[in-house]
Amino acid sequence: MTRTVRVVVNDRAYERSVEVRRSLADFLREDLDLTGTHVGCEHGVCGACTVLLDGEPIRSCLMLAVQADGRRFTTVEGLAPEGGLDRLQEAFWTHHGLQCGFCTPAILLTAHAFLREHPSPSREEIREMLAGTLCRCTGYHFIVEAIHAAAHSGNHG
């Protein structure tokens, strides 16, 4: 059984007919070709599939595409100005905040939402925020440094 789903992703409107059992993660990746959203556990544990719904992080593997109808999302493809990097991406680049990159889109989006509420976080607060997204490679140290640097780059903190 299919239903029509209309969403706005990264300020662009989409309309697609989808199977009612299709997850939002698969919808973004396979129907909208936004493959920066990664899928790991598909059980809400690893956080790799995180996207922003009205600016707040959610697990896109736990939401059905049909539940997304009429909603507005941001994926990692929508973070940067066209052809460039946003301040978090710049900081990840400079501070080696990634290795394989599998967790990176989710961490960038989670950090993006976090910095809106906590513009000047401590390293401890950043570590707490990262608890919901698993990274198998980095040990988190350089991720924390990158987010800290991005947060404090504009205010000399």
Ligand code: FES
């Ligand atoms: S793939 Fe969604 S939380 Fe792991």
Ligand code: FES
């Ligand atoms: S950089 Fe490989 S999982 Fe985080």
